[in-house]
Amino acid sequence: MRRQIPALASLLVVAAVLCVLPFVLSDYNVSLAAQVGIFFVAVLGLNILTGYTGQISIGHGAFMAIGGYTTAVMSRDHHTNLVVTMLMAFAICFVVGLIVGLPALRLSGVYLALVTFALALSIPQIPLQYSTFLGGVGGVQSTETVSNLWIYTAAWTCSAILFVLAWLLLRGRLGRAFRAVRDSEIAAVASGVELPVYKTLAFGISAAYAGVAGSLFVLATNGFAQPSEFDLFLSLELLIGAAVAGLGSLWGVLAGAAFVGLLPQVSTSVPLIGAQHGRDVVFGAAVILVMLLLPDGFAGLLARIRRLARA
Amino acid sequence: MSAETSAIAGLRARGWAVDPGAVTVALVLLGAAIFLLIGCLRSATFAQYTVQGIALGSVYGALALALVLVYRATHVINFAQGELAMLTTYIAYELMLKGLSYWAAFAATLAIAFVLGTLLQVTVIRPVQHSVIAVVIVTVGLFILIDGIVNWIWGGDFKSMPSPFGIDSFNVGGVVISHLYVGMVIVVLASVVLVWALFRFTKLGLGMRAAALRPAAAALVGVRVDSMLAIGWGLAAVLGAVAGLMAEPSQIFLSPTLMQPILVYAFAAAVLGGLESPVGALVGGIAIGVSLTLIVGYVPQNYIGTELQLPLAFAVLLLILLVKPAGLFGRREVRRV
Numbered sequence: 001m002r003r004q005i006p007a008l009a010s011l012l013v014v015a016a017v018l019c020v021l022p023f024v025l026s027d028y029n030v031s032l033a034a035q036v037g038i039f040f041v042a043v044l045g046l047n048i049l050t051g052y053t054g055q056i057s058i059g060h061g062a063f064m065a066i067g068g069y070t071t072a073v074m075s076r077d078h079h080t081n082l083v084v085t086m087l088m089a090f091a092i093c094f095v096v097g098l099i100v101g102l103p104a105l106r107l108s109g110v111y112l113a114l115v116t117f118a119l120a121l122s123i124p125q126i127p128l129q130y131s132t133f134l135g136g137v138g139g140v141q142s143t144e145t146v147s148n149l150w151i152y153t154a155a156w157t158c159s160a161i162l163f164v165l166a167w168l169l170l171r172g173r174l175g176r177a178f179r180a181v182r183d184s185e186i187a188a189v190a191s192g193v194e195l196p197v198y199k200t201l202a203f204g205i206s207a208a209y210a211g212v213a214g215s216l217f218v219l220a221t222n223g224f225a226q227p228s229e230f231d232l233f234l235s236l237e238l239l240i241g242a243a244v245a246g247l248g249s250l251w252g253v254l255a256g257a258a259f260v261g262l263l264p265q266v267s268t269s270v271p272l273i274g275a276q277h278g279r280d281v282v283f284g285a286a287v288i289l290v291m292l293l294l295p296d297g298f299a300g301l302l303a304r305i306r307r308l309a310r311a
Numbered sequence: 312m313s314a315e316t317s318a319i320a321g322l323r324a325r326g327w328a329v330d331p332g333a334v335t336v337a338l339v340l341l342g343a344a345i346f347l348l349i350g351c352l353r354s355a356t357f358a359q360y361t362v363q364g365i366a367l368g369s370v371y372g373a374l375a376l377a378l379v380l381v382y383r384a385t386h387v388i389n390f391a392q393g394e395l396a397m398l399t400t401y402i403a404y405e406l407m408l409k410g411l412s413y414w415a416a417f418a419a420t421l422a423i424a425f426v427l428g429t430l431l432q433v434t435v436i437r438p439v440q441h442s443v444i445a446v447v448i449v450t451v452g453l454f455i456l457i458d459g460i461v462n463w464i465w466g467g468d469f470k471s472m473p474s475p476f477g478i479d480s481f482n483v484g485g486v487v488i489s490h491l492y493v494g495m496v497i498v499v500l501a502s503v504v505l506v507w508a509l510f511r512f513t514k515l516g517l518g519m520r521a522a523a524l525r526p527a528a529a530a531l532v533g534v535r536v537d538s539m540l541a542i543g544w545g546l547a548a549v550l551g552a553v554a555g556l557m558a559e560p561s562q563i564f565l566s567p568t569l570m571q572p573i574l575v576y577a578f579a580a581a582v583l584g585g586l587e588s589p590v591g592a593l594v595g596g597i598a599i600g601v602s603l604t605l606i607v608g609y610v611p612q613n614y615i616g617t618e619l620q621l622p623l624a625f626a627v628l629l630l631i632l633l634v635k636p637a638g639l640f641g642r643r644e645v646r647r648v
Binding site: 050054056058100103109110111113114115117118119121122123125126128129232233236239240243277278279280281282283284285286287288291292295 | 382386387388390435438439442443444445447448449451452453454455456457458459460462463571572574575578579582586618619620621622624625628629632633636
C-alpha cells in the first residue's frame with residue numbers, strides 16, 4: 001500500500017490541476033488543453049499495445065478516422081446523443097481492431113507495422129469512393145456542435161475513465177499476459193498464454209481507445225469529419241506520442257500527449273522554416289533526437305531521475 | 312494435384328530435392344503467365360493494361376527490393392524508404408533545373424542517394440539498432456522530417472520533369488506500347504541486375520551477404536559488419552532513387568506525396584515475395600502492378616475506382632498474410648528460444 005502512495009498523490013495532483021485549468025486559461029488555451037486530452041486518450045491506447053505487448057501500430061489514425069466518422073454520421077443522420085456516439089465509436093473500433101489485428105498478429109511485429117501503415121493510408125480513401133454516404137472530400141458535418149469547454153471536459157473525463165479502465169485491465173491477469181508476450185513470445189506460450197488471443201485483444205483495446213479519441217477529435221473541429229484530417233501524419237503523431245511516453249507511466253503518457261498535442265502549435269511559429277512545414281521539420285527532428293537521447297521515452301527518463309535521487 | 316505430385320516423384324527419382332510448396336508456386340506463376348499471354352493475344356486493351364501493369368509493377372518491385380535489402384540485413388522495415396526516394400527525385404529535378412541532361416542528373420542522383428543512405432544509417436539508425444521498435448520510430452521520424460524538408464525547399468505544388476524516353480510509342484499488332492513503359496522496365500531491370508551482380512560476384516557483396524546472414528560469424532572472419540550494413544542502406548537508397556525517378560513520369564507530376572501510395576504497393580509486393588527474397592520482391596512488384604491495373608481497368612468505377620486502389624492493395628496485403636504468410640518465395644520462419 002505504501003508503495004502506491006506517491007502514485008496516488010501524483011494522480012490527485014494531475015486531477016486537481018485539470019479541474020482548475022479551465023478557470024485560468026483563455027478559451028484558445030482551453031482548446032489546446034482539450035487537444036492534449038484527446039491525444040492522451042489515443043496515446044494511452046497505443047501505449048497498451050506498444051508498451052505492454054511490444055507491438056507497433058502505425059495506423060491508429062485510421063481507427064481515429066473510423067471513430068470520428070461514426071460520431072459525425074450518427075449525429076448527421078440520427079441526431080444521436082454525442083456521448084452515445086463515443087460509446088459506439090469505442091465498440092466499432094474494438095471490432096475493427098480485432099479484424100485487422102488477427103492476420104497480422106499471427107506474425108512478427110514488423111508485419112503488423114506494415115499492415116497498419118497500409119491501413120493508415122487506405123482508410124482516408126474510403127470516404128472518397130463512397131461520397132454519398134461519407135461526404136467525399138468535403139466531409140461529414142454533425143448536427144450538433146459543442147464549445148471548447150465541453151470538449152475539454154469530455155476529453156479529460158474520457159481520459160480519466162479510460163485511464164482507470166486501463167489500470168483495472170492491466171493490473172491483473174490480462175496485464176501479466178501482455179507483459180509476458182512482450183518479453184518473450186515463446187516463454188509466454190510455454191506458460192499457457194494463448195498468443196493470438198492476447199495479441200489481438202490488445203490490438204482491439206487500443207483501437208477502441210483510438211476510436212474514442214477520433215470521436216472527440218471530430219467534435220473539436222466543429223463536428224466536421226474530413227478525410228484530410230485523418231492523413232498519415234496523424235497516425236505517425238500517435239506512434240511518436242507513444243514513443244515519447246515510454247512504458248506504463250501516467251506522467252509519460254501525459255508528456256507524450258503534450259508533445260504531440262502542443263508541438264505542432266509551437267513549431268508553427270519557428271522562424272525561417274515557415275508555418276506549414278515548420279511542424280514537419282521540427283517534429284521529425286525532435287522525434288529522432290528523442291529516440292537517440294531517451295530510448296525509453298519520458299517514463300525511462302523519470303525512472304533514471306528517481307534512481308539518481310535515491311543514490 | 313496428382314500431375315504435380317507425380318512430377319515431384321519423377322524429379323525425386325532423379326535425385327533432385329524438391330519442395331512441393333515451391334512447385335505449387337511455380338505452377339501458380341506459370342498459370343498466371345499463360346492467363347496474361349492468352350488475354351494479351353485476344354484483346355489489345357488487355358495487352359495495353361498488362362504492359363502498363365508490368366511497367367508500374369517494376370517500379371513497385373524496385374522499391375520493394377530496397378525494403379528487402381534493409382530487411383534481410385537487419386530485420387527492420389525502413390518506413391522512410393519511399394520518402395527518401397521522393398527526396399532524391401527532387402534532387403534530380405533540381406539538378407536538371409541547373410542544366411544537367413536527364414541521364415547525367417540520373418547518375419549524379421544515384422551517387423547522392425548512396426551517400427545519403429549510408430550517412431543516415433551511420434548517424435541515426437546505428438545508435439538505436441539494438442531495438443526494432445526504436446529503429447521503426449526513427450524511420451517514422453525520418454519520414455516526417457524528409458516530407459517537411461521537401462515541402463520547405465520545393466513547396467507542395469506539382470512540378471514536372473522532362474520525360475526521359477519521349478512521348479512516342481511502339482505499335483505492336485494494334486497494341487500501343489509507349490516508349491516510357493519499355494524504358495521503365497529496362498532501367499529497373501538493369502539496376503536490379505547490377506545490384507544482384509554486386510552481391511553475387513564481388514568480395515564486397517560476399518561480405519554484405521555474410522554480415523546479413525551471420526553478423527557475429529562474419530565479424531569473426533574479419534568482415535566489418537557495421538560498414539556492410541551502412542553500404543546496404545546506401546544501395547537500398549540507390550534502388551529507391553531508381554524507383555522514384557521511374558515513378559515520376561508515370562505519375563506525370565512530381566509532388567511530395569509521389570511515393571506514399573507506391574510504398575504501400577511495395578509493401579504488398581515485398582510481403583507477396585516473402586520479405587526476404589530479392590527475386591520475390593521483383594516478381595511480387597510485377598504481380599501487384601499487373602493485377603491492380605487490370606482490376607482498376609476492368610471493374611466498373613462504381614465498384615472499384617482509382618480511389619479504392621490503395622484499400623485494395625491493403626486487402627491484398629491482409630489476404631497474403633492470412634493465406635500464405637511466408638509469401639511466394641519466403642521460408643517459413645523458425646524461431647529458436
